[in-house]
Amino acid sequence: MVGYAAGAFDLFHVGHLNILRQAKRHCDYLIAGVVSDEMLELTKGRAPVVPAAERAEIVSHVKFVDEVHIESVEDKLDTWAHVRFDQFFKGDDWKGTPRGRDLEARFSEVGVEVVYFPYTVHTSSTRLRTALDLLSTPQPIKAPQTLKDGSQVSS
Numbered sequence: 001m002v003g004y005a006a007g008a009f010d011l012f013h014v015g016h017l018n019i020l021r022q023a024k025r026h027c028d029y030l031i032a033g034v035v036s037d038e039m040l041e042l043t044k045g046r047a048p049v050v051p052a053a054e055r056a057e058i059v060s061h062v063k064f065v066d067e068v069h070i071e072s073v074e075d076k077l078d079t080w081a082h083v084r085f086d087q088f089f090k091g092d093d094w095k096g097t098p099r100g101r102d103l104e105a106r107f108s109e110v111g112v113e114v115v116y117f118p119y120t121v122h123t124s125s126t127r128l129r130t131a132l133d134l135l136s137t138p139q140p141i142k143a144p145q146t147l148k149d150g151s152q153v154s155s
Contacts, residue, residue: 003027003115004085006071008035009055010048015091015119017062022117023089024064031083032065036072043074077106088112091119 005023009016009032024030034056040048048055052070060068069083076088088107094100095116104114 006033092116
């Protein structure tokens with residue numbers, strides 16, 4: 001059984017590792033789909049921090065992954081037509097949503113099962129990106145305050 005787990009895998013973290021680990025437990029051969037820089041900009045409206053070639057290199061060295069495919073099309077059925085897999089793995093934040101139900105219906109037409117895994121809530125690339133943005137934003141320099149006695153205090 002061939003499984004496919006797609007993601008940006010930007011700022012690789014334990015949530016990504018959890019999805020790949022769980023996916024491998026459900027299939028004999030796991031293909032990790034690394035979404036291209038262009039597709040991320042199109043679908044999420046922002047460029048990744050780490051370029052696709054580097055993200056693919058990182059993911060290829062995860063022991064659960066048998067193959068890496070860089071996704072350059074938006075429609076997952078187009079990816080399926082090219083790669084061919086029996087199961088498609090997704091975080092359960094999609095389960096029961098209109099997009100998730102649409103994905104399930106479209107994949108069922110070609111015999112692909114959508115399998116959901118628990119989403120790692122406490123860690124996400126979005127949160128990591130926000131933290132990096134905060135760390136890289138220059139903080140204004142505050143002038144020292146002069147007290148009544150003439151001494152200065154820095155804040």
